[in-house]
Amino acid sequence: MDRARLGGGCWLFAALVIATGCGDDDGGTPSSDAGTDARVGQVDAQIEVDAYVAPDAYVEPDAYVAPPCDPGCGEGEACLRGVCVATCGGDVAAMDAALAEGLVPVANVCRAVSGPIEVVVPTGGAMPRVYEVTAATVDTTTTFTLSRWTLDPSVSAPTPETVATTTHAGHAASAIYAGGYLALSPDEARAIFGYTTSDEGFVGGVFDVAVGGGSASETRADGNFDGVWLDDAHYVVNGLGMAGAATSGQGLYVRDVETPSAWRALDEMGAYSGGVTLVGDVVIAGAAMAFGSNWPDERGGGRIFVLPREVLEDAETVSSAWDASLAQLEAPSAFTRVFGTKLAATTYMDAPPYDIASIEVRALAETGETWTLSAPVPLTTGSTFRRVVPAGTDRALLVHAGGLLIVEE
Template sequence: MRARFSSVVSFAFLLVACGSGGDGTLSGGDPNNPHRVDGGDVFADGGRTGFEECAALADAPRCVIGGRCPIGLACVGGACVPTCGTSASALSAALGDGVAVTNGFCTAGGVRAGNLACVAGHERLSIFSATLEGGSFNVRRLSDALGAHTETVFDPIPTRTTETVFMGGYVEPNPSGTKVAFGYTRQSDFGGEVLVLDVEGRAVTRVESMGNYDVAWVDDTRLLVNALSAGTPSGSQGLYAVDLGGAQPTFAKVVSDLGDASGAVNMLEGESALLVGAYGAAFPGDGNLVFRFDLGLLGGGTPVAAFANGNVPRASAPSDFEVLGDRLVALDWNTGEFVGRELTTSASAVDVGAPSAFAKVPVGDVAPLPGGRGLLFHAGGALLIKRK
């Protein structure tokens, strides 16, 4: 989902053929399993129904009296973790009251995000990172399973343009971690691409997308893009569905009337719903809103008009955010600190509470994981966290 905060810049197709509901809508999302969509498990390890049958990723050892830790580790938030060149005291001071550290990892830099999958009965954490250098993306994956760390470096992936481009602020793995999406836009006209890398086969699928800002996976093959277009060189502000399950990608605009600028897209864990951010000069307050959409209401042939349709639940809140469990986390651009807000949603309402401290410098990015867990990224690595 994503780590957009470090970024400097900020279905016409047959939905029935792409695993939709019989009425042409998007469907899925077993409430007992956030990784199960349309009655089929996205895990590729023999039909597990979620993490309840999966041995949890091991926690780091706890600090002993006086904050002492084994050699090579430092005490951060009560856990002995590698700090990867970042000050342990600064990291500890950066944590909000409700944040508990359970582990830590050293990673490559760039835009980063994580993925948890159940593999052979054990949780596997993968951290993907991407940088854009010399017109090509450099993508890496660090995986941790049973305490063993492996790193995969993928071949450089060119942007196919000689113009100046901005890398998108998102790197988004699908639920099983078999694909990862990232993107760029051109400085001249905001045209660009969403690129999807097949982790095992190394093949890259390219989706033309103007102004692509954020993406979210519905399942392992269906992607939602907050952008000006998807599958065409230009369009208008909205949410676009991309189906990668066939021989060729198919596209459709599923939400319109999303104001003047894109925001975040987050699937809501355990629900067949998503939260979409947008900014509009005509929106109330400071112009930033978050909208909640049930998947079953999208893709019926006519895009849902977000702002004009009074039946779409919404709330005034930062339009660039991550959802970690029951908290909406966003960067306060004035202070440079991340704040968390209690989040409650239903088919009829979105309620966002008052802000409270979540994390601050040297934490530079936040990314969600299943079960209310998340990653806090700093210059040299990541802290695996949960709510206290």
């Protein structure tokens, strides 16, 4: 709510000067037609100034009060900022307190998710589709399941359908880590997701699943952290290596699923992988230096690289990320793109229990040939919400223990 000050006070000053007269250059007084000398003297008049009026005392604005839900909410629902949402077994008041001012709730979907999800928003007004990956390990075999369900705000408990299953053998549950990303190709025909292990070099792999037929193939991709499709036939992974590439090390790797072939497109990207996304004709990728090491500008930490797409499409050349980028922006290397061109990153408490402190967003913008990131703004505070997932350009899903809260800006 905007703040307002109520104040008053005025000063009134007026001067009335009445001057009428005639005179010649030598100071004499000419005669009127009637032969009578006349002189009108100047008379000054001043209106007395009003007494000082002190301004009114500052009035503290009323605290923001969310509008009530009218009509009232039904069983299993609660009012959240004027919208009746399913509670999903959670504390809706805590959700309200965690949300940034200006976020508008749409619905709460009671589908608890543990793995990565991706929302596909079809053209033509059809309901969005949510793809989800779950992983379960028995002995040394991990089964990955790709499922799909419709994101309907009027349905609080969706029913998923299985799209495909695939497995990895050879690692116990304590030694394999399901990846945090899931990416659908633009034509929605293929999906990629990955895993890493505790083996030296963070040995891992990326699964390429045919959404229509359910078949899956695996490509070794060590340290794969995030992935995105460049088009229907090429995907890029931010990681440490990929089978088929001539060199390895932290960078961006591209795979052609039709050839099939792979190449390392970018190197000199620090020591640790980060996020990667496509915005129009540029690729946004994150990376971080090892502790105590610096980038060429003598500064360490995380960086966001803004890269021309054509640099990644060149299968013959491994380019320096620093030299080939349009910009290198200081920001957390792990991010998720939401609300069009905002980059969301999670912050953590700097003392035990090191829980989530907030989810912050930075606005990415291009002015002329200059790319900038805005200062971080909290999207959520506290640990009620664990992560954010884009759902088109104007909506996002906030993941909480009991499900997914759909919000708009």
